[in-house]
Amino acid sequence: MRSLNKILMLLCVLAIPAISYGQASNFAAPKSADTLHNPYTVNKAFLKLGEKTFKTDCTSCHGKSGKGNGPAAVALQPRPANLTADYVQKSTEGALFWKISHGKGSMPEWGGSLKPKQIWALVTYIKKDLK
Numbered sequence: 817m818r819s820l821n822k823i824l825m826l827l828c829v830l831a832i833p834a835i836s837y838g839q840a841s842n843f844a845a846p847k848s849a850d851t852l853h854n855p856y857t858v859n860k861a862f863l864k865l866g867e868k869t870f871k872t873d874c875t876s877c878h879g880k881s882g883k884g885n886g887p888a889a890v891a892l893q894p895r896p897a898n899l900t901a902d903y904v905q906k907s908t909e910g911a912l913f914w915k916i917s918h919g920k921g922s923m924p925e926w927g928g929s930l931k932p933k934q935i936w937a938l939v940t941y942i943k944k945d946l947k
Contacts, residue, residue: 843897843920845911852910854936866941869934873926882946892922899946912939 856862870882879886882899889896897904904912916935917927926935 843915843923845907845914845918849910849914850908852908852913854909854913854940856933856936858940862937863941863944865934866937866939867945869930869938870941873930874938877922882942894921896923899942905943905947909936909939909943912942 870878871880874882875886876888877886877892877896878884878899879889879896884896884898886896899905907915913935915923916930916938917925919925919927930938
């Protein structure tokens with residue numbers, strides 16, 4: 817039994833770097849996504865739509881402040897991205913729109929359940945309000 821505990825502990829220690837690295841390393845949008853641009857006017861109502869969409873659909877995994885620490889995050893592999901991190905904030909709006917729309921791994925494909933306007937509002941909210 818002790819050897820089983822040692823093996824389990826070793827596996828946990830080895831998994832920590834992979835878990836903490838999260839979506840950053842292997843979730844890239846195609847270069848063509850960089851050419852996508854928000855076709856909607858950014859105003860107070862649009863930002864409110866982004867905030868509402870984030871609170872409804874994203875906080876369980878990404879957390880209230882977007883750091884990837886929502887209540888569901890502990891069960892996900894890879895861990896949800898920290899949306900306040902430089903690599904996310906420096907991403908183009910088009911790349912973020914593509915990633916949210918298509919998903920990968922534990923990140924759902926939201927393009928099938930959210931309207932494009934909701935996704936663009938979400939992208940704008942992530943870039944403007946989660947810095």
